[in-house]
Amino acid sequence: MSRNTKINLLLLLVVAALAVLPLALGLGDHKKEPFTGADGEAESAITEIEPDYKPWFSPLYEPPSGEIESALFSLQAALGAGVLAYYFGLHRGRRQGEARALARQETAKTAESGAEEV
Numbered sequence: 234m235s236r237n238t239k240i241n242l243l244l245l246l247v248v249a250a251l252a253v254l255p256l257a258l259g260l261g262d263h264k265k266e267p268f269t270g271a272d273g274e275a276e277s278a279i280t281e282i283e284p285d286y287k288p289w290f291s292p293l294y295e296p297p298s299g300e301i302e303s304a305l306f307s308l309q310a311a312l313g314a315g316v317l318a319y320y321f322g323l324h325r326g327r328r329q330g331e332a333r334a335l336a337r338q339e340t341a342k343t344a345e346s347g348a349e350e351v
Contacts, residue, residue, distance in 0.1 A: 296302040
C-alpha cells in the first residue's frame with residue numbers, strides 16, 4: 234500500500250469519526266433541537282443575555298420550510314464542491330499536459346541527436 238493511500242484512508246477515517254462520534258456519544262441529547270446551525274445557537278445565546286434584543290437585519294428570503302432550507306444549503310454546498318473540483322481538475326490536467334509536452338520535446342531532441350550521429 235502506497236504512502237498516499239495510507240494518508241487518504243487515515244483522512245477518511247478521521248472524517249467518518251467526526252460525523253459519527255457526536256451521534257454515538259449522545260452530544261446534544263439534552264437539547265430540543267440537538268444539531269442546529271450556528272445561527273440558531275447564536276440567536277438563543279443572545280436572547281438569554283438580552284431578552285429585549287431586536288434584530289437589525291432580516292433575511293432577504295425565508296424558505297417556507299426547513300426541508301427547503303436544507304435542500305438549498307445542500308445545493309449551495311454541491312455547487313461549491315463542483316467549482317472546486319473543476320478548478321483542481323483543470324489545474325492538474327494542465328500540469329500533466331505540460332509534463333507530457335516536455336517529455337515529447339526531450340524525446341524529439343534525443344531522436345534528432347541519435348539520427349545525427351548515424
